[in-house]
Amino acid sequence: MTRKSGIKGFILGAALTAVLTTSFSAYAAPIQKSVSAALSDVKIMLNGQQTTLTDSSGNTVEPINYNGTIYLPIRALSKALGVTAAYDSTNSTVKLTSGTTATADDDSTGADINTDENVPAKPEGDLAPAKPDGDQAPAKPDGTDSGYGTDAKVEGTGKYTQSGDTVTKSDQTIAATEADQSAVKVSDSGTLTLTDSTITKTGDTSSEDNSNFYGLNAAVLSESGSTVTVKNTSITTDADGSNATFSTGEGSVLNISDSTIQTSQDSSRGLDATMTGTVNATNVKITTAGEHAAAIATDRGEGTVNVTGGTMNTSGEGSPGIYSTGKITVSGATIKATGSEAVVIEGRNSATVKNTSLTGAGTRGVMIYQSYSGDAEDGTGTFTMTGGSLNATAGPIFYSTNTDAVINLTNADVTGASGTLLQAQADKWGTTGSNGAIVTLNANNQELSGNVIGDSLSTITLKLATGSTWSGALNSDQKLKSATLKLDATSSWNVTANSYVTALTDSDTTLANINDNGHTIYYDADNSANSWLNGKTVTLQDGGKLTPIS
Missing domain, CATH: 2.160.20 (Pectate Lyase C-like)
Known part of the structure; x- marks a missing residue:
């Protein structure tokens, strides 16, 4: 559950994140034609902040409106979202992939992708919706975002960790201070009984999705069939x-x-x-x-x-x-x-x-x-x-x-x-x-x-x-x-x-x-x-x- 992002006229954060969490390819058609397009006065909001898209030289690039569809400059957009954009010249394919450290100019052929061009967010040229029914998913009543695009699971650490075994402890003071670190983490069908103790936790999570779904960064975490008694x-x-x-x-x-x-x-x-x-x-x-x-x-x-x-x-x-x-x-x-x-x-x-x-x-x-x-x-x-x-x-x-x-x-x-x-x-x-x-x-x-x-x-x-x-x-x-x-x-x-x-x-x-x-x-x-x-x-x-x- 990530916080809500927005775009004037569209919603960018949850919507595009949903599209780009897995590899996505846009295939270039072998057709050339002249088109007329207009610059579009669309303000782009990313994680609540207005964002200006720029090309590789730092020059501002604008979205355009062609036949009622808003096209976004793919290099600037992928950079803002932390997504890799690569061009496979052999197969005439634009590839967008999240979760990689490669640069936008890198691909298997070594060719440079002209990513300053405006390319639609998905093959049919429409901005992908955040959920299957086509409506943008609004925030949930608990304040979290309800878009798709869950972060990949992160395995956190623990100040006290236990894998399997049966352990009883009392009068413990356990303080976890690092990011993604639980104070107590018991896994692999372990059994822990902890009494008369003090547990404190500081250090923020790196992923609210992982905290909400899997207990990353929790003070006391019981996972994979374990039993913890406090x-x-x-x-x-x-x-x-x-x-x-x-x-x-x-x-x-x-x-x-x-x-x-x-x-x-x-x-x-x-x-x-x-x-x-x-x-x-x-x-x-x-x-x-x-x-x-x-x-x-x-x-x-x-x-x-x-x-x-x-x-x-x-x-x-x-x-x-x-x-x-x-x-x-x-x-x-x-x-x-x-x-x-x-x-x-x-x-x-x-x-x-x-x-x-x-x-x-x-x-x-x-x-x-x-x-x-x-x-x-x-x-x-x-x-x-x-x-x-x-x-x-x-x-x-x-x-x-x-x-x-x-x-x-x-x-x-x-x-x-x-x-x-x-x-x-x-x-x-x-x-x-x-x-x-x-x-x-x-x-x-x-x-x-x-x-x-x-x-x-x-x-x-x-x-x-x-x-x-x-x-x-x-x-x-x-x-x-x-x-x-x-x-x-x-x-x-x-x-x-x-x-x-x-x-x-x-x-x-x-x-x-x-x-x-x-x-x-x-x-x-x-x-x-x-x-x-x-x-x-x-x-x-x-x-x-x-x-x-x-």
């Missing part, structure tokens, strides 16, 4: 890309209990599991201060994190309390994110919380989405909450975009300052025109308050059961593609504004469990789910009406 220990990191505890790879487990974790810099999470690794935490106090530094996280490869008790506080922008691209379960904890959502779930993954206090003070309470970053498989994201509390101090309590989502609530104290319970809509992720959300909210023995809203690309279904109550309006602006409400006979709806439902089912056919407060509920008479209403207008108990949409 008890009554203090872990502190003050470096970019320095996760406190990290488990990665099949069979890898990291257990931590009765300990404290503090991270200060960006991309430095408290608990993190990837590539089917597992982290188990009991009574751990976690504080993170950097950006995109969730207290509890999984990343690429669907890791598992189980948390019992403890307190977790994050303050950085884009640093949710929980960020799940795997399976995260939390019980009896207190989690507060002052600069982000309480919980974010991406793709076909889940977060389950029980008797836990959640606070999201960023733009939303809980977010379920799909970024197409490659970190999460497509499918239904699921948030399940039993008991405890959820408070969204800004924005909707629940928000979903570009995915299918299921929200299960049972006897939880759910509150929000915005007046919006649930919002489903297209956002900056996915393909324009098909990137809404399909959301089902299941409430059991649950009190809910707030409006339910969305856009024409999104579908929302509310199911109230087992004595649940909801006070709010459904689709009051009539924008949702579909809005369905299902009530059992023990549950009730307190209507706070005129509402529009695609489908309404109610086990209480007298509709006595709908407190209309004089408002009108409009329903789709053509929807088969409403056939029990026979297209009639029904006067409700407070003088409002249930009537077909005209």
Whole structure:
């Protein structure tokens, strides 16, 4: 996950990085013709900084516009991106290759490539998109970039390293100070038990992707089927890309209990599991201060994190309390994110919380989405909450975009300052025109308050059961593609504004469990789910009406 780059009119960083991470060849056609092209006023941004492209003599070279396609000077561009450009004169081939130290003029023939010419970024002449659906991938809600182009895996070092074997240590002081160096690194099915110790980590990562996916530069790293158990220990990191505890790879487990974790810099999470690794935490106090530094996280490869008790506080922008691209379960904890959502779930993954206090003070309470970053498989994201509390101090309590989502609530104290319970809509992720959300909210023995809203690309279904109550309006602006409400006979709806439902089912056919407060509920008479209403207008108990949409 690299930081976002941009180009005026295009986005350069993630897009071209995606194209150039492997060898790429552009074949010169044996055709000569005269063309007319115009210089194009395109500003090029690389890693957030405006870049001026120059030829081998240091002269400024400009992009050109030919037949609606922007062409970039390939030598200058490859130099800026750290990519080798070479010309094979025998085969009339321009070769672009990343990860090599050769110069742009070097190739197997010794010929000099005229790379000051403007060559399109891919054979058909269009700038390559950052993701398969053709839309530029925006930043993820944890603040990281969601473009493709993962760095090649970097094997870091360790201050304390263990390959295989079974070791028990206590009263240790372990300080890692070098870049890409973990304080503790256990591999090859090793087993380490570490108690009553102090672990510190400084020295930045050389690759945030490697830190996020494989635990490079982590304070404590369990990999390749190892088991690390940490008890009554203090872990502190003050470096970019320095996760406190990290488990990665099949069979890898990291257990931590009765300990404290503090991270200060960006991309430095408290608990993190990837590539089917597992982290188990009991009574751990976690504080993170950097950006995109969730207290509890999984990343690429669907890791598992189980948390019992403890307190977790994050303050950085884009640093949710929980960020799940795997399976995260939390019980009896207190989690507060002052600069982000309480919980974010991406793709076909889940977060389950029980008797836990959640606070999201960023733009939303809980977010379920799909970024197409490659970190999460497509499918239904699921948030399940039993008991405890959820408070969204800004924005909707629940928000979903570009995915299918299921929200299960049972006897939880759910509150929000915005007046919006649930919002489903297209956002900056996915393909324009098909990137809404399909959301089902299941409430059991649950009190809910707030409006339910969305856009024409999104579908929302509310199911109230087992004595649940909801006070709010459904689709009051009539924008949702579909809005369905299902009530059992023990549950009730307190209507706070005129509402529009695609489908309404109610086990209480007298509709006595709908407190209309004089408002009108409009329903789709053509929807088969409403056939029990026979297209009639029904006067409700407070003088409002249930009537077909005209």
